[in-house]
Amino acid sequence: MSNQNQSSARGGKGRLLLWVVLALTVALLSFVTYTAVRTNPLYSDRDTYGISKYKFIEECRDRLQDPAELQLSAGPGQEIPLLDAVRQSGQVRTGENVVVETQAEPRDIVSGVQAVGGGQLGLIAPVVIAIEGEDRQSRRPLGQATMQCSYDKSKPANERLNVVLGIGG
Structure with missing residues (x-):
């Protein structure tokens, strides 16, 4: 026991x-x-900005995937659709597409997201505008620009994100 x-x-x-x-x-x-x-560098106060930093970056990148929706700033208060500007230059042949890609490193994009007055977020990053061939393998650059992406939670949901390309990035 x-x-x-x-x-x-x-x-x-x-x-x-x-x-x-x-x-x-x-x-x-x-x-x-x-x-x-x-x-975490992607941490942000979602209540303050209306969107997380990560989601904001993803939505800005997604907008670059659709050049038909992008505007090109030709000066103060003058914006023209990117595709119209490229087509008017005579650079696009039948079967080719316009491609916009950011050239910034991921760490530069994350650190580039800044709070703008009134609980808004903004991002400025360099991009390259290029023509993609019919085979989707070949690309020829047209030029550089600056992507200016902003998010304003006070606007209606479909107008909160704004992406404009500035010439001379």
Whole structure:
């Protein structure tokens, strides 16, 4: 009988030690997670801006995928559709497409997102406008521009994101 009491006493100490190690592990993981979230470069206050920094960057990039929706700034208050400007230059042949790609490094894009007055977000990044051949393999650059992307949560949902290309990026 004394043999059972000794093993129970040792088992109780082992269980207590196991619970202490488990509690310390949970506390350490909680601290690491909290620190990682707070130092995340994509973290932003969604309530302040109406959109997370990550979602904002993704929506700006998505807009570049549809050149038909992009506007080209030709001066103060003068915006023309990008495709019209490229077609008028005579650079696009039948079967070719206009492509707009950012040349900025991901870290530069993330650090380039800035709060603009009134809870708005803004991003300025260099882009290249190119003509993609019919085979979708060949590209010839037309020029550089600057993408100016902004998000204004005070506007109606379909007008909150605005992307304009500025000449001479």
